[in-house]
Amino acid sequence: MHLELISFNRCPFVQRSVITLLHKQSAYDITYIDLAAPPAWFLEISPFGRVPALRVDGETVLFESAIINEFIDDVTPGTLMPADPLLRAQNRGWIQFGEQCIGDQYQLGNAKDEKTWDDLLERTHRNLGKVEAILGAGPYFNGAAFSLVDAAYAPLFMRYALVREHLDVISTEDYPRLRAWSDALLALPEVRDSVVENFAELYRASIRDQGGYGASVLTPG
Numbered sequence: 001m002h003l004e005l006i007s008f009n010r011c012p013f014v015q016r017s018v019i020t021l022l023h024k025q026s027a028y029d030i031t032y033i034d035l036a037a038p039p040a041w042f043l044e045i046s047p048f049g050r051v052p053a054l055r056v057d058g059e060t061v062l063f064e065s066a067i068i069n070e071f072i073d074d075v076t077p078g079t080l081m082p083a084d085p086l087l088r089a090q091n092r093g094w095i096q097f098g099e100q101c102i103g104d105q106y107q108l109g110n111a112k113d114e115k116t117w118d119d120l121l122e123r124t125h126r127n128l129g130k131v132e133a134i135l136g137a138g139p140y141f142n143g144a145a146f147s148l149v150d151a152a153y154a155p156l157f158m159r160y161a162l163v164r165e166h167l168d169v170i171s172t173e174d175y176p177r178l179r180a181w182s183d184a185l186l187a188l189p190e191v192r193d194s195v196v197e198n199f200a201e202l203y204r205a206s207i208r209d210q211g212g213y214g215a216s217v218l219t220p221g
């Protein structure tokens with residue numbers, strides 16, 4: 001089966017799928033597009049015009065990172081979802097919630113003024129607090145075994161780590177379990193290798209270029 005991931009080099013949702021592909025040691029091709037000027041062929045195959053899209057055997061196209069990741073898991077050896085249906089459903093819920101956390105993070109970087117920033121930071125902490133409250137002893141979301149929830153949150157953790165010298169959002173003091181989970185994931189090769197080589201600079205530049213209050217806090221100077 002041939003898998004082609006359509007990607008944008010800074011997208012955290014694409015990164016979820018790359019982590020899953022790397023973890024499962026699956027062969028795949030990656031095609032980068034510029035989301036600011038998406039090519040016509042992409043708009044034809046991606047119903048929402050969003051990445052990631054996964055083209056299977058050159059024809060069928062899947063969209064939505066959580067769905068793509070379950071498909072990758074299904075067609076490769078081993079499983080990254082719990083066997084118990086109740087746990088699987090709970091895991092899917094927290095994967096979905098991860099999108100909210102990624103959205104909070106994106107908006108923080110874009111915050112134009114201090115008031116917007118304060119409101120967003122409050123919401124960010126409220127949401128992170130919900131995740132902290134349900135985490136177990138780790139090291140991964142479900143305990144000893146890496147799963148698709150881990151792939152879903154690692155991009156969020158990588159981005160917070162890249163601006164940590166200016167603002168430690170997931171501090172050990174505030175979030176002991178979340179931070180330990182973040183540290184465990186960021187140490188994995190499949191997470192480290194899931195972004196382009198110059199990602200750190202690309203990511204910081206994407207915030208700096210916003211030029212608002214969020215940029216002045218997260219990427220000063």
Ligand SMILES: N[C@@H](CCC(=O)N[C@@H](CS)C(=O)NCC(=O)O)C(=O)O
Pocket residue numbers: 008010011012013014035048049050051052063064065066099
């Ligand atoms: N829920 C989607 C979110 C994907 C998403 O928002 N991707 C962004 C890039 S990071 C995108 O393609 N944005 C272009 C647009 O919305 O037009 C998923 O999990 O795949």
